[in-house]
Amino acid sequence: MPRIIDLLRDGVPNDRAIAQGWVRTKREGKGVTFLELNDGSCLSSLQVVADNQNFDEVLLKQITTGASLRVKGLLVASLGKGQRIEIQAQDIEVFGTADPETYPLQKKRHSFEFLREVAHLRSRTNTFGAVFRVRNACSFAIHKFFQERGFIWVHTPIITNSDCEGAGEMFAVTGLDLPKLATAGKAIDYSQDFFGKPTFLTVSGQLEAEVMATAFTNVYTFAPTFRAENSNTSRHLAEFWMIEPEMAFCDLEGNADLAEEFLKYIFSYVLEHCPEDMAFFQERISDRVMPNAQKIINEEFQRITYTEAVEILQKSKQSFEFPVQWGLDLQSEHERYLAEVHFQKPVIVMDYPAGIKAFYMRLDDDAQSDRPTVRAMDILVPGIGEIIGGSQREERLEVLEARIKAIGQNPEDYWWYLDLRRYGTVPHSGFGLGFERLVQFMTGMGNIRDVIPFPRSPLNADF
Numbered sequence: 001m002p003r004i005i006d007l008l009r010d011g012v013p014n015d016r017a018i019a020q021g022w023v024r025t026k027r028e029g030k031g032v033t034f035l036e037l038n039d040g041s042c043l044s045s046l047q048v049v050a051d052n053q054n055f056d057e058v059l060l061k062q063i064t065t066g067a068s069l070r071v072k073g074l075l076v077a078s079l080g081k082g083q084r085i086e087i088q089a090q091d092i093e094v095f096g097t098a099d100p101e102t103y104p105l106q107k108k109r110h111s112f113e114f115l116r117e118v119a120h121l122r123s124r125t126n127t128f129g130a131v132f133r134v135r136n137a138c139s140f141a142i143h144k145f146f147q148e149r150g151f152i153w154v155h156t157p158i159i160t161n162s163d164c165e166g167a168g169e170m171f172a173v174t175g176l177d178l179p180k181l182a183t184a185g186k187a188i189d190y191s192q193d194f195f196g197k198p199t200f201l202t203v204s205g206q207l208e209a210e211v212m213a214t215a216f217t218n219v220y221t222f223a224p225t226f227r228a229e230n231s232n233t234s235r236h237l238a239e240f241w242m243i244e245p246e247m248a249f250c251d252l253e254g255n256a257d258l259a260e261e262f263l264k265y266i267f268s269y270v271l272e273h274c275p276e277d278m279a280f281f282q283e284r285i286s287d288r289v290m291p292n293a294q295k296i297i298n299e300e301f302q303r304i305t306y307t308e309a310v311e312i313l314q315k316s317k318q319s320f321e322f323p324v325q326w327g328l329d330l331q332s333e334h335e336r337y338l339a340e341v342h343f344q345k346p347v348i349v350m351d352y353p354a355g356i357k358a359f360y361m362r363l364d365d366d367a368q369s370d371r372p373t374v375r376a377m378d379i380l381v382p383g384i385g386e387i388i389g390g391s392q393r394e395e396r397l398e399v400l401e402a403r404i405k406a407i408g409q410n411p412e413d414y415w416w417y418l419d420l421r422r423y424g425t426v427p428h429s430g431f432g433l434g435f436e437r438l439v440q441f442m443t444g445m446g447n448i449r450d451v452i453p454f455p456r457s458p459l460n461a462d463f
Protein backbone atom coordinates (compact mmCIF):
# COMPACT_ATOMS: atom_id res chain seq x y z
CA MET A 1 0.00 0.00 0.00
CA PRO A 2 1.34 3.49 -0.79
CA ARG A 3 2.62 5.46 2.16
CA ILE A 4 1.83 9.11 2.74
CA ILE A 5 5.11 10.17 1.13
CA ASP A 6 3.98 8.40 -2.07
CA LEU A 7 0.50 9.95 -2.01
CA LEU A 8 1.90 13.45 -1.51
CA ARG A 9 4.44 13.02 -4.30
CA ASP A 10 2.61 10.93 -6.89
CA GLY A 11 -1.09 11.18 -6.02
CA VAL A 12 -3.35 12.62 -8.72
CA PRO A 13 -6.75 14.27 -8.15
CA ASN A 14 -9.65 11.78 -8.42
CA ASP A 15 -7.43 8.83 -7.49
CA ARG A 16 -8.92 6.57 -4.84
CA ALA A 17 -6.51 6.22 -1.98
CA ILE A 18 -6.05 4.69 1.43
CA ALA A 19 -3.94 6.38 4.07
CA GLN A 20 -3.03 5.08 7.51
CA GLY A 21 -1.27 6.90 10.29
CA TRP A 22 -1.52 8.88 13.50
CA VAL A 23 -3.39 12.15 13.86
CA ARG A 24 -1.07 15.08 14.44
CA THR A 25 -3.76 17.77 14.66
CA LYS A 26 -7.47 18.17 14.30
CA ARG A 27 -9.19 21.39 13.26
CA GLU A 28 -12.87 22.14 12.95
CA GLY A 29 -14.17 24.14 9.99
CA LYS A 30 -17.74 24.93 8.93
CA GLY A 31 -19.32 21.48 8.93
CA VAL A 32 -15.98 19.88 8.11
CA THR A 33 -13.16 18.38 10.13
CA PHE A 34 -9.54 18.78 9.01
CA LEU A 35 -6.97 16.25 10.16
CA GLU A 36 -3.24 16.08 9.67
CA LEU A 37 -2.32 12.43 9.29
CA ASN A 38 1.30 11.30 9.54
CA ASP A 39 2.75 7.83 9.08
CA GLY A 40 6.46 8.65 9.59
CA SER A 41 7.33 8.23 5.92
CA CYS A 42 8.03 11.97 5.62
CA LEU A 43 7.88 15.20 7.54
CA SER A 44 4.69 16.36 5.84
CA SER A 45 1.32 15.10 6.92
CA LEU A 46 -1.55 14.33 4.62
CA GLN A 47 -4.52 16.60 5.11
CA VAL A 48 -7.74 14.65 5.58
CA VAL A 49 -10.99 16.52 4.97
CA ALA A 50 -14.08 14.90 6.48
CA ASP A 51 -17.53 16.26 5.74
CA ASN A 52 -19.14 15.99 9.18
CA GLN A 53 -22.55 14.98 7.85
CA ASN A 54 -21.06 11.81 6.32
CA PHE A 55 -19.72 10.55 9.64
CA ASP A 56 -21.06 9.42 12.92
CA GLU A 57 -20.64 12.06 15.61
CA VAL A 58 -19.26 9.50 18.06
CA LEU A 59 -16.59 8.47 15.58
CA LEU A 60 -15.56 12.06 14.93
CA LYS A 61 -15.28 12.63 18.67
CA GLN A 62 -12.92 9.67 19.01
CA ILE A 63 -10.50 11.28 16.60
CA THR A 64 -8.03 13.40 18.54
CA THR A 65 -4.30 14.07 18.39
CA GLY A 66 -2.49 10.73 18.66
CA ALA A 67 -5.33 8.51 17.44
CA SER A 68 -4.50 5.94 14.77
CA LEU A 69 -6.68 5.79 11.68
CA ARG A 70 -7.23 4.31 8.29
CA VAL A 71 -8.85 6.70 5.85
CA LYS A 72 -10.30 5.72 2.51
CA GLY A 73 -11.28 8.41 0.09
CA LEU A 74 -10.63 10.44 -2.98
CA LEU A 75 -7.55 12.55 -3.58
CA VAL A 76 -8.33 16.15 -4.46
CA ALA A 77 -6.18 19.14 -5.28
CA SER A 78 -5.50 21.08 -2.12
CA LEU A 79 -6.29 24.76 -1.76
CA GLY A 80 -4.26 24.88 1.44
CA LYS A 81 -0.82 26.43 1.56
CA GLY A 82 2.22 24.18 1.14
CA GLN A 83 0.44 21.06 -0.04
CA ARG A 84 -0.49 19.86 -3.48
CA ILE A 85 -2.98 17.17 -2.61
CA GLU A 86 -5.32 16.16 0.17
CA ILE A 87 -7.78 13.34 0.78
CA GLN A 88 -11.55 13.73 0.94
CA ALA A 89 -12.55 11.05 3.44
CA GLN A 90 -15.30 8.59 2.54
CA ASP A 91 -14.59 6.05 5.22
CA ILE A 92 -12.62 6.38 8.47
CA GLU A 93 -11.65 3.51 10.72
CA VAL A 94 -10.28 4.35 14.15
CA PHE A 95 -7.81 1.73 15.36
CA GLY A 96 -6.85 3.33 18.63
CA THR A 97 -7.90 6.48 20.43
CA ALA A 98 -5.59 8.73 22.47
CA ASP A 99 -7.28 10.37 25.42
CA PRO A 100 -6.46 14.11 25.21
CA GLU A 101 -6.55 14.27 29.01
CA THR A 102 -3.50 12.03 29.27
CA TYR A 103 -1.79 11.81 25.87
CA PRO A 104 1.45 13.75 26.42
CA LEU A 105 1.92 15.12 22.91
CA GLN A 106 -0.50 17.96 22.51
CA LYS A 107 -0.38 20.65 19.90
CA LYS A 108 1.84 23.04 21.84
CA ARG A 109 5.61 22.89 21.43
CA HIS A 110 7.35 20.66 23.93
CA SER A 111 10.91 21.05 25.18
CA PHE A 112 13.42 18.38 24.21
CA GLU A 113 13.98 17.71 27.92
CA PHE A 114 10.31 16.90 28.35
CA LEU A 115 10.24 14.77 25.22
CA ARG A 116 13.19 12.70 26.54
CA GLU A 117 10.91 11.65 29.39
CA VAL A 118 8.42 10.30 26.87
CA ALA A 119 10.97 8.80 24.51
CA HIS A 120 8.49 6.06 23.62
CA LEU A 121 6.25 8.69 22.01
CA ARG A 122 8.63 11.42 20.87
CA SER A 123 9.25 9.84 17.46
CA ARG A 124 5.74 10.99 16.61
CA THR A 125 6.85 14.63 16.61
CA ASN A 126 8.19 16.53 13.61
CA THR A 127 11.68 16.96 15.03
CA PHE A 128 12.27 13.37 16.08
CA GLY A 129 10.64 12.03 12.94
CA ALA A 130 13.14 14.07 10.92
CA VAL A 131 16.10 13.09 13.15
CA PHE A 132 15.46 9.37 12.89
CA ARG A 133 14.84 9.46 9.15
CA VAL A 134 18.15 11.28 8.70
CA ARG A 135 19.81 8.76 11.02
CA ASN A 136 18.48 5.99 8.81
CA ALA A 137 19.74 7.71 5.66
CA CYS A 138 23.18 8.14 7.25
CA SER A 139 23.33 4.42 8.10
CA PHE A 140 22.44 3.47 4.59
CA ALA A 141 24.92 5.92 3.06
CA ILE A 142 27.69 4.54 5.26
CA HIS A 143 27.12 0.98 4.11
CA LYS A 144 26.76 2.15 0.51
CA PHE A 145 30.04 4.07 0.66
CA PHE A 146 32.03 1.10 1.94
CA GLN A 147 30.29 -1.54 -0.14
CA GLU A 148 30.90 0.47 -3.33
CA ARG A 149 34.59 0.46 -2.45
CA GLY A 150 34.86 -3.27 -1.74
CA PHE A 151 35.11 -3.01 2.06
CA ILE A 152 33.84 -6.06 3.98
CA TRP A 153 31.45 -5.37 6.83
CA VAL A 154 32.73 -7.38 9.79
CA HIS A 155 30.94 -8.15 13.03
CA THR A 156 33.11 -7.72 16.08
CA PRO A 157 32.20 -8.95 19.55
CA ILE A 158 30.15 -6.97 22.04
CA ILE A 159 31.53 -8.95 24.99
CA THR A 160 35.29 -8.76 25.27
CA ASN A 161 38.13 -8.96 27.74
CA SER A 162 40.37 -6.32 26.16
CA ASP A 163 40.22 -2.60 26.82
CA CYS A 164 41.02 -1.28 23.36
CA GLU A 165 41.34 2.36 24.36
CA GLY A 166 43.07 1.56 27.65
CA ALA A 167 41.00 4.17 29.41
CA GLY A 168 39.41 1.76 31.88
CA GLU A 169 35.91 2.94 31.09
CA MET A 170 34.31 -0.45 30.65
CA PHE A 171 31.04 -1.90 31.89
CA ALA A 172 31.57 -5.29 33.49
CA VAL A 173 29.64 -8.29 32.19
CA THR A 174 29.17 -11.12 34.64
CA GLY A 175 27.03 -14.17 35.18
CA LEU A 176 27.89 -14.25 38.88
CA ASP A 177 25.22 -13.49 41.42
CA LEU A 178 26.95 -10.48 42.91
CA PRO A 179 24.34 -9.62 45.58
CA LYS A 180 24.47 -13.22 46.79
CA LEU A 181 28.28 -13.17 46.95
CA ALA A 182 28.16 -9.89 48.82
CA THR A 183 25.65 -11.16 51.36
CA ALA A 184 27.74 -14.27 51.92
CA GLY A 185 30.79 -12.04 52.33
CA LYS A 186 32.62 -13.92 49.57
CA ALA A 187 35.22 -12.44 47.26
CA ILE A 188 34.57 -12.50 43.52
CA ASP A 189 36.31 -15.44 41.87
CA TYR A 190 36.26 -14.83 38.13
CA SER A 191 37.42 -18.35 37.39
CA GLN A 192 33.90 -19.31 38.49
CA ASP A 193 32.32 -16.74 36.18
CA PHE A 194 30.67 -17.55 32.83
CA PHE A 195 33.79 -16.93 30.76
CA GLY A 196 36.26 -17.93 33.46
CA LYS A 197 37.74 -14.42 33.44
CA PRO A 198 36.58 -10.80 33.77
CA THR A 199 34.67 -9.60 30.71
CA PHE A 200 33.25 -6.29 29.62
CA LEU A 201 31.11 -4.57 27.04
CA THR A 202 33.38 -3.44 24.23
CA VAL A 203 34.53 0.18 23.95
CA SER A 204 35.61 -0.32 20.34
CA GLY A 205 35.73 -3.07 17.70
CA GLN A 206 39.09 -1.87 16.43
CA LEU A 207 41.38 -4.66 17.62
CA GLU A 208 39.19 -7.32 16.03
CA ALA A 209 38.74 -5.15 12.92
CA GLU A 210 42.55 -5.16 12.60
CA VAL A 211 42.42 -8.96 12.62
CA MET A 212 39.95 -8.94 9.75
CA ALA A 213 41.83 -6.23 7.80
CA THR A 214 44.92 -8.42 7.77
CA ALA A 215 42.88 -10.97 5.79
CA PHE A 216 40.46 -8.89 3.71
CA THR A 217 42.60 -5.71 3.27
CA ASN A 218 39.67 -3.30 3.73
CA VAL A 219 36.96 -3.83 6.33
CA TYR A 220 34.59 -1.81 8.48
CA THR A 221 32.48 -2.30 11.59
CA PHE A 222 29.18 -0.59 12.35
CA ALA A 223 28.08 -1.56 15.82
CA PRO A 224 27.19 -0.40 19.32
CA THR A 225 30.00 0.42 21.72
CA PHE A 226 29.85 1.18 25.44
CA ARG A 227 31.70 3.57 27.70
CA ALA A 228 31.31 3.92 31.43
CA GLU A 229 32.80 7.41 31.46
CA ASN A 230 30.75 9.47 33.82
CA SER A 231 30.50 12.49 31.55
CA ASN A 232 27.16 14.15 31.64
CA THR A 233 27.72 16.25 28.54
CA SER A 234 25.76 17.01 25.41
CA ARG A 235 28.17 14.89 23.32
CA HIS A 236 28.68 11.74 25.39
CA LEU A 237 26.56 8.62 25.59
CA ALA A 238 27.18 5.45 27.58
CA GLU A 239 25.98 3.42 24.58
CA PHE A 240 26.72 4.74 21.13
CA TRP A 241 27.26 3.40 17.64
CA MET A 242 30.62 3.53 15.99
CA ILE A 243 31.80 2.97 12.43
CA GLU A 244 35.38 1.73 12.29
CA PRO A 245 37.04 1.16 8.92
CA GLU A 246 40.42 -0.54 8.97
CA MET A 247 42.71 -0.64 5.92
CA ALA A 248 45.80 -2.71 5.33
CA PHE A 249 48.58 -1.17 3.21
CA CYS A 250 47.41 2.30 4.28
CA ASP A 251 49.24 5.08 6.12
CA LEU A 252 47.92 8.05 8.09
CA GLU A 253 47.60 10.29 5.02
CA GLY A 254 45.57 7.60 3.22
CA ASN A 255 43.46 7.25 6.34
CA ALA A 256 42.74 10.99 6.43
CA ASP A 257 41.92 10.98 2.71
CA LEU A 258 39.40 8.21 3.18
CA ALA A 259 37.80 9.88 6.21
CA GLU A 260 37.37 13.14 4.29
CA GLU A 261 35.91 11.42 1.24
CA PHE A 262 33.63 9.41 3.54
CA LEU A 263 32.16 12.44 5.32
CA LYS A 264 31.66 14.28 2.03
CA TYR A 265 29.84 11.25 0.64
CA ILE A 266 27.46 10.87 3.60
CA PHE A 267 26.55 14.56 3.60
CA SER A 268 25.91 14.59 -0.14
CA TYR A 269 23.77 11.48 0.14
CA VAL A 270 21.64 12.87 2.94
CA LEU A 271 21.17 16.27 1.28
CA GLU A 272 20.02 14.50 -1.85
CA HIS A 273 17.72 12.00 -0.14
CA CYS A 274 16.33 13.96 2.81
CA PRO A 275 15.88 17.52 1.48
CA GLU A 276 12.64 18.14 3.38
CA ASP A 277 14.05 17.02 6.74
CA MET A 278 17.28 18.96 6.22
CA ALA A 279 15.36 22.13 5.34
CA PHE A 280 13.39 21.63 8.55
CA PHE A 281 16.60 21.48 10.63
CA GLN A 282 17.96 24.59 8.94
CA GLU A 283 14.76 26.51 9.66
CA ARG A 284 13.81 25.18 13.07
CA ILE A 285 16.92 23.84 14.79
CA SER A 286 20.02 25.72 13.64
CA ASP A 287 20.81 28.06 10.78
CA ARG A 288 24.29 26.50 10.66
CA VAL A 289 22.99 23.19 9.33
CA MET A 290 23.16 23.99 5.62
CA PRO A 291 26.35 26.11 5.72
CA ASN A 292 28.08 23.34 7.69
CA ALA A 293 26.92 20.68 5.26
CA GLN A 294 28.04 22.76 2.27
CA LYS A 295 31.46 23.26 3.83
CA ILE A 296 31.88 19.54 4.45
CA ILE A 297 30.97 18.78 0.86
CA ASN A 298 32.70 21.59 -1.01
CA GLU A 299 35.76 22.61 0.97
CA GLU A 300 38.97 20.77 1.52
CA PHE A 301 39.42 19.92 5.20
CA GLN A 302 42.19 21.84 6.94
CA ARG A 303 45.11 19.59 7.93
CA ILE A 304 47.44 20.61 10.75
CA THR A 305 49.69 18.92 13.28
CA TYR A 306 48.95 18.84 16.99
CA THR A 307 51.99 21.07 17.52
CA GLU A 308 50.58 23.65 15.11
CA ALA A 309 47.19 23.40 16.83
CA VAL A 310 48.79 24.19 20.19
CA GLU A 311 50.57 27.20 18.68
CA ILE A 312 47.34 28.54 17.19
CA LEU A 313 45.51 28.11 20.49
CA GLN A 314 48.30 29.79 22.45
CA LYS A 315 48.41 32.74 20.04
CA SER A 316 44.61 33.06 20.06
CA LYS A 317 44.52 35.05 23.33
CA GLN A 318 41.28 33.28 24.17
CA SER A 319 40.60 32.62 27.82
CA PHE A 320 40.04 28.88 27.85
CA GLU A 321 38.87 27.00 30.90
CA PHE A 322 41.51 24.29 30.41
CA PRO A 323 45.23 24.99 29.90
CA VAL A 324 46.83 24.77 26.47
CA GLN A 325 50.26 23.26 26.66
CA TRP A 326 52.21 20.83 24.48
CA GLY A 327 51.63 17.36 25.91
CA LEU A 328 48.12 18.00 27.25
CA ASP A 329 45.09 16.68 25.41
CA LEU A 330 42.89 19.12 23.51
CA GLN A 331 39.59 19.77 25.25
CA SER A 332 36.27 20.28 23.56
CA GLU A 333 36.58 24.08 23.88
CA HIS A 334 39.96 23.98 22.08
CA GLU A 335 38.67 21.69 19.36
CA ARG A 336 35.70 23.91 18.78
CA TYR A 337 37.83 27.05 18.67
CA LEU A 338 39.97 25.51 15.92
CA ALA A 339 37.05 24.31 13.81
CA GLU A 340 34.50 27.01 14.55
CA VAL A 341 36.45 30.21 14.98
CA HIS A 342 39.93 29.83 13.55
CA PHE A 343 39.47 27.73 10.40
CA GLN A 344 35.67 27.79 10.23
CA LYS A 345 35.60 24.36 8.67
CA PRO A 346 36.50 20.75 9.48
CA VAL A 347 40.05 20.33 10.73
CA ILE A 348 42.18 17.19 10.75
CA VAL A 349 44.74 17.33 13.55
CA MET A 350 47.59 14.85 13.21
CA ASP A 351 50.61 13.63 15.16
CA TYR A 352 49.60 13.89 18.80
CA PRO A 353 51.97 13.43 21.75
CA ALA A 354 52.49 9.72 22.38
CA GLY A 355 51.78 10.21 26.06
CA ILE A 356 48.09 11.08 25.60
CA LYS A 357 47.13 8.52 22.97
CA ALA A 358 46.40 4.79 22.91
CA PHE A 359 49.14 2.15 22.89
CA TYR A 360 48.36 0.84 19.41
CA MET A 361 49.19 4.06 17.55
CA ARG A 362 52.33 4.07 15.46
CA LEU A 363 55.28 5.93 16.93
CA ASP A 364 56.47 8.67 14.62
CA ASP A 365 60.06 8.87 13.45
CA ASP A 366 60.66 11.46 16.20
CA ALA A 367 60.46 8.66 18.79
CA GLN A 368 63.91 9.50 20.15
CA SER A 369 63.16 13.19 20.62
CA ASP A 370 62.00 14.61 23.94
CA ARG A 371 58.57 15.20 22.45
CA PRO A 372 57.66 11.90 20.76
CA THR A 373 54.45 11.82 18.77
CA VAL A 374 52.21 9.13 17.31
CA ARG A 375 50.53 8.89 13.94
CA ALA A 376 47.11 9.82 15.30
CA MET A 377 44.43 11.95 13.73
CA ASP A 378 41.29 13.53 15.08
CA ILE A 379 38.72 15.23 12.86
CA LEU A 380 37.15 18.27 14.46
CA VAL A 381 33.99 19.97 13.27
CA PRO A 382 32.26 23.23 14.24
CA GLY A 383 29.74 22.92 17.06
CA ILE A 384 30.86 19.49 18.23
CA GLY A 385 34.64 19.19 18.25
CA GLU A 386 35.94 15.63 17.73
CA ILE A 387 33.77 13.54 15.46
CA ILE A 388 36.41 11.05 14.27
CA GLY A 389 39.44 9.59 16.02
CA GLY A 390 41.90 7.37 14.22
CA SER A 391 45.50 6.47 13.59
CA GLN A 392 48.07 4.51 11.71
CA ARG A 393 48.67 1.37 13.79
CA GLU A 394 51.99 0.23 15.21
CA GLU A 395 52.92 -2.68 12.94
CA ARG A 396 56.42 -3.32 14.40
CA LEU A 397 56.33 -6.19 16.89
CA GLU A 398 59.09 -5.01 19.25
CA VAL A 399 57.86 -1.43 19.33
CA LEU A 400 54.31 -2.55 20.09
CA GLU A 401 55.43 -4.92 22.84
CA ALA A 402 57.42 -2.13 24.43
CA ARG A 403 54.39 0.21 24.26
CA ILE A 404 52.15 -2.37 25.95
CA LYS A 405 54.69 -2.81 28.72
CA ALA A 406 55.05 0.95 29.08
CA ILE A 407 51.36 1.31 29.94
CA GLY A 408 51.73 -1.38 32.59
CA GLN A 409 50.02 -4.13 30.65
CA ASN A 410 51.11 -7.66 29.99
CA PRO A 411 51.94 -8.38 26.32
CA GLU A 412 50.72 -11.96 26.84
CA ASP A 413 47.20 -10.66 27.22
CA TYR A 414 47.53 -9.30 23.68
CA TRP A 415 49.01 -12.47 22.22
CA TRP A 416 46.63 -12.67 19.27
CA TYR A 417 46.93 -8.95 18.54
CA LEU A 418 50.72 -9.30 18.57
CA ASP A 419 50.46 -12.33 16.27
CA LEU A 420 49.21 -9.93 13.57
CA ARG A 421 52.68 -8.31 13.79
CA ARG A 422 54.42 -11.67 14.02
CA TYR A 423 52.87 -13.11 10.87
CA GLY A 424 52.58 -11.05 7.71
CA THR A 425 52.59 -7.67 9.40
CA VAL A 426 51.70 -4.71 7.23
CA PRO A 427 51.32 -0.96 7.63
CA HIS A 428 47.65 -0.35 8.37
CA SER A 429 45.34 2.39 9.53
CA GLY A 430 41.79 3.06 10.54
CA PHE A 431 39.47 5.41 12.34
CA GLY A 432 36.29 5.50 14.38
CA LEU A 433 33.37 7.77 13.58
CA GLY A 434 30.96 8.37 16.44
CA PHE A 435 27.66 7.82 14.70
CA GLU A 436 25.58 9.98 17.03
CA ARG A 437 28.08 12.84 16.81
CA LEU A 438 27.71 12.65 13.05
CA VAL A 439 23.91 12.80 13.24
CA GLN A 440 24.14 15.59 15.81
CA PHE A 441 26.38 17.64 13.57
CA MET A 442 24.24 16.98 10.52
CA THR A 443 20.94 17.92 12.14
CA GLY A 444 22.18 20.73 14.39
CA MET A 445 20.57 19.04 17.42
CA GLY A 446 22.12 20.45 20.58
CA ASN A 447 22.11 17.30 22.68
CA ILE A 448 23.40 13.89 21.63
CA ARG A 449 20.59 12.24 23.62
CA ASP A 450 18.19 13.56 21.03
CA VAL A 451 19.70 11.80 18.02
CA ILE A 452 19.44 8.19 19.29
CA PRO A 453 15.98 6.74 19.92
CA PHE A 454 16.71 5.38 23.40
CA PRO A 455 19.68 7.22 24.94
CA ARG A 456 21.80 5.64 27.65
CA SER A 457 23.60 8.10 29.91
CA PRO A 458 24.44 8.37 33.62
CA LEU A 459 21.31 7.55 35.66
CA ASN A 460 19.26 7.02 32.54
CA ALA A 461 18.43 3.60 31.10
CA ASP A 462 14.66 3.87 30.72
CA PHE A 463 12.79 2.43 27.74
Ligand code: 4AD
Nearest residue numbers: 204206236237240244387388389390430431432434
Ligand atom coordinates in the same frame (compact mmCIF):
# COMPACT_ATOMS: atom_id res chain seq x y z
O1 4AD B 1 38.42 8.50 19.68
P1 4AD B 1 37.83 7.19 20.06
O2 4AD B 1 37.87 6.78 21.48
O3 4AD B 1 38.57 6.11 19.14
C1 4AD B 1 38.42 4.78 19.17
O4 4AD B 1 37.62 4.17 19.85
C2 4AD B 1 39.29 4.06 18.16
N1 4AD B 1 39.33 2.65 18.54
C3 4AD B 1 38.74 4.29 16.77
C4 4AD B 1 39.55 3.62 15.71
O5 4AD B 1 40.64 4.10 15.41
N2 4AD B 1 39.07 2.57 15.11
O6 4AD B 1 36.31 7.12 19.59
C5 4AD B 1 35.98 7.34 18.24
C6 4AD B 1 34.81 8.30 18.12
C7 4AD B 1 35.09 9.67 18.69
O7 4AD B 1 35.76 10.48 17.76
C8 4AD B 1 33.67 10.17 18.96
O8 4AD B 1 33.08 10.67 17.76
C9 4AD B 1 32.95 8.91 19.35
O9 4AD B 1 33.71 7.81 18.87
N3 4AD B 1 32.79 8.78 20.79
C10 4AD B 1 31.63 8.96 21.45
N4 4AD B 1 30.41 9.26 21.00
C11 4AD B 1 29.42 9.36 21.92
N5 4AD B 1 29.59 9.14 23.23
C12 4AD B 1 30.81 8.82 23.73
N6 4AD B 1 30.96 8.59 25.04
C13 4AD B 1 31.91 8.72 22.82
N7 4AD B 1 33.22 8.42 22.94
C14 4AD B 1 33.74 8.47 21.71
Ligand code: MG
Nearest residue numbers: 378386388389
Ligand atom coordinates in the same frame (compact mmCIF):
# COMPACT_ATOMS: atom_id res chain seq x y z
MG1 MG C 1 39.25 10.14 20.52
